[in-house]
Amino acid sequence: MTLVDDDIAEIVRDVWSSMLSLPVAVAPRAVGRTTGEVAAAIEVSGASDCVVSLETSPVGARAIAAAMFGMDEGDVTDAEVSDAVGELTNVIGGNIKSLLPGPSRLSLPTVTLGSQAPQRDSGAAALSEVTLASDGEPIVISVWSRDPAELERIPTP
Amino acid sequence: MIVLVVDDSRVMRMIVARTLRQAGFEGLSIREASDGREAFDAIATEQPDLVLSDWNMPTMTGIDLLGALRRSGNEVPFGFVTSEGSKEMRQRAEAAGALFLIAKPFNEDTFRHVLMPVLGAAR
Numbered sequence: 001m002t003l004v005d006d007d008i009a010e011i012v013r014d015v016w017s018s019m020l021s022l023p024v025a026v027a028p029r030a031v032g033r034t035t036g037e038v039a040a041a042i043e044v045s046g047a048s049d050c051v052v053s054l055e056t057s058p059v060g061a062r063a064i065a066a067a068m069f070g071m072d073e074g075d076v077t078d079a080e081v082s083d084a085v086g087e088l089t090n091v092i093g094g095n096i097k098s099l100l101p102g103p104s105r106l107s108l109p110t111v112t113l114g115s116q117a118p119q120r121d122s123g124a125a126a127l128s129e130v131t132l133a134s135d136g137e138p139i140v141i142s143v144w145s146r147d148p149a150e151l152e153r154i155p156t157p
Numbered sequence: 158m159i160v161l162v163v164d165d166s167r168v169m170r171m172i173v174a175r176t177l178r179q180a181g182f183e184g185l186s187i188r189e190a191s192d193g194r195e196a197f198d199a200i201a202t203e204q205p206d207l208v209l210s211d212w213n214m215p216t217m218t219g220i221d222l223l224g225a226l227r228r229s230g231n232e233v234p235f236g237f238v239t240s241e242g243s244k245e246m247r248q249r250a251e252a253a254g255a256l257f258l259i260a261k262p263f264n265e266d267t268f269r270h271v272l273m274p275v276l277g278a279a280r
Contacts, residue, residue: 018262019172068168070175080168087166090213091261094240102245106213108165 004099008130008141011095015088016134020067027133040085040111042093046104050127050145052093054085060137061085061113082111096143158276159186159203163196163210163219164238169261173209173238179265182276193217197225200233207275209259212239212246223253234275238263 009026016024038061041053056064065084066073076084086109097106127143162173174187188203190196193210194217200208210219217225223235237250242260250258257271 015262018264065168068172070171083166084168087169090166091240094213094242094261097241098243102243106241108213108215 004128004143005130007099008092008096008128008143009132011092012130012132012139012141015091015095019088019091020064020134022063022067022134024132024134024139027131027138029129029131031131031133031138038081038085038111038113040089040109042089042109043107044093044097044100044104045107047102048097048100048104048145049147050100050143052089052096053140053142053144054089054092055138055140055142056085057137058114060134060139063135063137064088078113082113086111092141158184158207159188159205160276161188161190161196161199161203161205161208163190163193163208163214163222165191165211165214167191169211169238176263176265176268177272177276180268180272181265182268182272185276193219193222193225196222200226200231205233207272208233208235209238210235212237212241212250220249220253223250223255227254236271236275 013024016022037058039053039055041051044050061081062073062076065076065081068084069076069080089109094106097104125145127145129140129142132139162170164170170189177185188199188205190199192214196210210222212219219237226233234256235254236256237258238261239258240261242258247258256275259267259271
């Protein structure tokens with residue numbers, strides 16, 4: 001993994017621990033190949049111009065919502081899944097934005113349930129993609145830049 | 158004491174309220190608003206002792222809410238609970254008159270440490 005991937009994985013571990021109290025660990029990329037049924041995205045625009053996306057399985061999304069709302073997984077509605085996954089993406093996106101050159105603005109998150117297509121900009125270049133697993137369910141965090149020069153501006157220690 | 162929690166995410170409003178309890182602030186009356194405009198109206202009627210507001214919301218953002226409050230002469234204690242905790246955001250928050258900025262994700266220890274000076278009487 002690159003340093004940026006390590007930073008993203010650390011953000012996800014922190015978010016999962018603080019907000020969900022669920023285990024999460026970096027997983028082989030193949031684990032994430034079946035995701036895309038639940039996808040959320042948030043845009044960073046300004047000095048940095050990119051999209052941060054979160055993809056997971058329906059089971060993973062329900063586990064996220066149940067943990068955040070403090071409910072049983074069988075009781076959560078699609079609206080609650082959308083709210084929880086969107087807010088989680090907002091938190092991850094905000095933290096990733098802090099790693100990128102600023103000043104930039106963060107959009108509101110958008111969430112797609114039941115779609116096989118991840119919310120990616122076809123003209124985007126991948127800055128980073130981190131695959132993790134939580135209780136066996138895949139979590140894929142991607143950062144897509146619409147500015148190819150962005151890659152060279154990512155700060156390194 | 159009345160605390161107004163402002164966030165467009167219902168689950169985040171729940172988590173903020175839950176974390177206030179976990180931090181030991183038991184004697185609070187929690188009110189909610191889902192954006193800055195709704196909060197501005199609620200602050201006029203509810204007169205909360207503290208506003209805990211998200212930054213990035215539809216209709217009216219948290220920073221716009223704080224600006225509108227101060228321009229109207231309302232000096233209600235105000236803090237941000239937001240996903241963006243960069244130095245630039247903290248400077249903007251402080252310049253606008255916010256008491257603090259708590260970055261998401263947070264835990265009860267952070268709430269206890271930051272909010273004790275404001276809500277100590279509620280413990």
